[in-house]
Amino acid sequence: MAKFDEFAHPGKCEVCGKETQVVTAAASMGPMSLSYCKDCLNAGAEPYWVILAHVSSAGYWPEDIKPEKQECIRKMLAYLGKTEEEFAKDVADQIEKFGRF
Numbered sequence: 001m002a003k004f005d006e007f008a009h010p011g012k013c014e015v016c017g018k019e020t021q022v023v024t025a026a027a028s029m030g031p032m033s034l035s036y037c038k039d040c041l042n043a044g045a046e047p048y049w050v051i052l053a054h055v056s057s058a059g060y061w062p063e064d065i066k067p068e069k070q071e072c073i074r075k076m077l078a079y080l081g082k083t084e085e086e087f088a089k090d091v092a093d094q095i096e097k098f099g100r101f
């Protein structure tokens with residue numbers, strides 16, 4: 001992302017919550033634009049709630065998620081400091097609350 005500094009403006013990163021220089025970019029997991037700081041953008045991270053919504057609409061973690069997608073999500077969870085156990089529980093809660101799509 002060499003263009004980061006060109007497009008950056010002060011704001012709040014929606015992934016890590018830092019008040020810093022951010023850019024508005026399209027999310028990789030849904031039809032929306034979010035603010036990302038340089039670190040989160042470089043890491044390809046998405047906010048936890050976005051990952052949660054994305055996965056719970058596909059099914060339970062990890063059995064309903066394609067292996068190549070699991071890889072990418074594991075990296076994001078590690079970046080966000082979330083454990084897979086927490087995530088699996090949150091996905092199950094989400095499905096119980098809202099049902100499967």
Ligand SMILES: [Zn+2]
Pocket residue numbers: 013014015016017018036037038039040041
């Ligand atoms: Zn950030």
